[in-house]
Amino acid sequence: MPGNLHAILAAGPILGLDWERFWTLTGWLANVTFSSRFLVQWYATEKQKQVTVPVLFWWLSLVGSLLFLAYAVFYDQHHVIIFAYAFSWIPYIRNLVIHRRHKNAEKSCSQCGVKSSPKAKFCAECGTRMPLTAP
Numbered sequence: 857m858p859g860n861l862h863a864i865l866a867a868g869p870i871l872g873l874d875w876e877r878f879w880t881l882t883g884w885l886a887n888v889t890f891s892s893r894f895l896v897q898w899y900a901t902e903k904q905k906q907v908t909v910p911v912l913f914w915w916l917s918l919v920g921s922l923l924f925l926a927y928a929v930f931y932d933q934h935h936v937i938i939f940a941y942a943f944s945w946i947p948y949i950r951n952l953v954i955h956r957r958h959k960n961a962e963k964s965c966s967q968c969g970v971k972s973s974p975k976a977k978f979c980a981e982c983g984t985r986m987p988l989t990a991p
């Protein structure tokens with residue numbers, strides 16, 4: 857953090873807020889959010905017994921990286937940290953969009969109502985043949 861900004865923040869509360877503490881808490885919240893996504897992914901993989909990336913992983917990635925970006929731009933102000941988080945939100949949002957489209961394209965089984973992948977030929981729950989969809 858540049859010395860003059862540090863001096864301004866150290867001078868005391870601005871607008872009634874201790875900004876030094878606010879940005880320190882924001883940085884730690886970013887750390888906890890961004891790190892927790894690995895636990896979420898690990899848990900999902902162990903539960904399904906295959907490598908999987910749950911949608912919560914992308915939400916935690918997005919929120920954590922935006923918190924880090926805010927911390928870097930407004931407090932740390934170091935170009936290395938700013939660059940590290942400046943563009944990482946793009947693939948996170950793209951993965952969330954693709955996930956949403958896939959969810960919307962899922963087919964419901966006519967017999968049991970369970971939803972299956974758009975590419976499923978048979979219901980995973982009851983084995984009923986799923987209707988063909990246009991490619």
Ligand SMILES: [Zn+2]
Binds near residue numbers: 968980981983984
């Ligand atoms: Zn079914």
